[in-house]
Amino acid sequence: MRIVDVCAFYTPRGGGVRTYIDRKLQAAGRMGQELIALVPGESDSMVQVAPNAWIRSLATPTFPLDPRYRYFHSETQLHAALDELRPDFVECGTPWSSADMVANWRGDAPRALIMHLDVFATYPYRWLGKMMDQKSIDRGFDWFWRRLRRLGREYDFVVCANNELGTRTANGGVPNVVIEPMGVEPGVFGPDRRDMPFRAQVLASCGLPDTATLLVGVGRHSPEKRWPMIVDAVTAVGYDHDVGMVIIGEGRDTPRIRKSIAGNPHIRLLEPTRDRAAMARLLASADCMVHGSESESFGMVGAEARASGLPLIVPDRGGMTDQAAGGMGWSYKSGNGPALTSRLRKVLGRGLIAPTRARSELAAADVRTMDRHFEELFTRYESCFARRRAA
Template sequence: MKIVDVCAFYTPRGGGVRTYIDQKLVAGARAGHEIVVIAPGERDGIERRGDGASIRWLRAPRFPLDGNYRFFSDRAALHAALDQEKPDILEVSSPWRSASMVADWRGRARRSLIAHADPLSAYAYRWFGPVASHRTIDRAFDWYWRHLRRLDQRFDHVVSASESLSRRLREGGLAKVSTNPMGIEPGRFTPNRRDPALRRQMLALCGLPEDALLLIGVGRHAPEKRWEMVVDAVAMASAAAPLGLVLIGGGDPRRALRAAVGGNPHVRLVEPVRDRDALARTMASADALIHGCEAETYCFVVAEAIASGLPVIAPDEGGAGDLARAGGGRVYRAGSAPDAAAAIRDVADGWARPIGAAPRTMEDHFADLFTLYAEGHRSRHAA
């Protein structure tokens, strides 16, 4: 099959989506499929990858709310690219403008909407959650649910990466939802990479001795990641036990994050670790991972931490919470610094972590995804 992914979130400086797409290119070639990713870029061009895979860049303007991203603005140019590519399977990984563009294309490919983003959790629930229930917010944003239901009618599949998101989509009236959790890179994240010397170095960076608890956080300095809340929770918990936080994140720290850290010597903001083996060693050398974002549709970081043998402290909503529960982690009420602080204290006090299920691998995810596509492709040809 030829699979074309119209991916508005793919960027050279991206995080989870870029990791996912790069792995899909390799997995598709290994399974005998041709994968082409169409992404918004600075200029038109084609970036060849091995075994026939490629990234096709379409010139596009910057996204006004985040300069790291661009957005598809030229419907005719996107349709022309799809006409040239002639996909068997056409994916789109944003529910916004690009999804409507893909739905409007006149080609015959089967279409799949990949739920890489959860805008209501990332924005509406976070903004209005302190004063309104999710049900009330959903009613106020019924226009968004109507939009999703229209897309559901025009696509063959809506693929969700977590059961919690699938449940919300079905409750919102979507009929074609299937859950296909993502996974980790096989063999990379493991407790065997733990390095006591590296752990001592990170604790020393936080001004703490070897017997302190070392927390690690990984993620962009974006509002929906709630790092300010995490830093506040760490400060609350540190009153009862010596602990430090190394926060590995991309982009300039937001003013609110810098203010939350203040002069706390036990919290350190560290540049992103681009080398995946180095990240795996860093993660395995911590004592626990803490995550703040309840808007994750899957959450690679939490899955990688579980595979590294770490206890996970995560919000009780979204993909991070789903993984934490399955992996024997400790969940806290999303958005609550005091509740997160209580979870940290539990871990510091020697909380007995249940033995959870090991995260599945990306090989499992892609095998299931390609099987779903192949079944539909065969059915269309038979018809």
């Protein structure tokens, strides 16, 4: 079966979506599929990246709010590419304009909308959550709920990667919702990557002894990740506990994050790396992950942390809640800085990280892999394609 993934969020400098698509391209051929990622790029090109897997780029404009990204701007251009590629199944990875373009394509292939973005948690819930309850926000943004319901009727599947997003989307009246959790790259992350001398070096770079607690955060520097809130909370508990933190990422919010750190020597910003072994060592060598975004569609960095044996401190909404489930971490009221500070104080003050980390290390081998996700997803697609062809 030839699958074309129309992925507007793909960029070589991207984060979780790029990791997901790259792994899917590698896995497709082994699983008997032919996969083409159709992405916005600098120029038109078609590059084979694995057996039976290609990246097809369309020349597109730069996204004004983030120059790392480009966007599909022409429905005619996108439809011509789909006509050329002749897919048996089409995926679309965003509920924005490219979802309409894919829905309007006149080909007869079945299609799935992949919710790589939790629009409500990323924008209106975050912007208005301190002033209005969720039901009131939903009523005010009913125009977007109507859009999602229409897309749900036009697509064979609306694929959500976490339970909270899937349940909320279905309860909002969107049809054809399925929950298909993603996963981690197999064989990359694990507690055995823990490097105690390296951990001591990282803590020393934070001006702390190796007896201190090392926290880690991973994600792009954008407002929905709430890094200043995390920095403020870690700084506050640092008056009572030896605690350091490294934050791995980049983005347009970097100046704001640096300002919130304001010379605190115990918190460091690190550049992202594409060296997966180096990332696996860093995660396993930390003691706990702290995350601030309630808008994660899956929470891949959380899954990677869990596969590394780390406990997590996460918001009580969004994809990261699934990663901290089963006694592998703690939650706090999303978007609430004092609640995060209180949770950190309790966890550190009661010495909860070490025993929770021991349990997490034992459970790390059971973390779901991306290949398991792709096997289930492709099986779902094949069944839908077979039904469509028989009809």
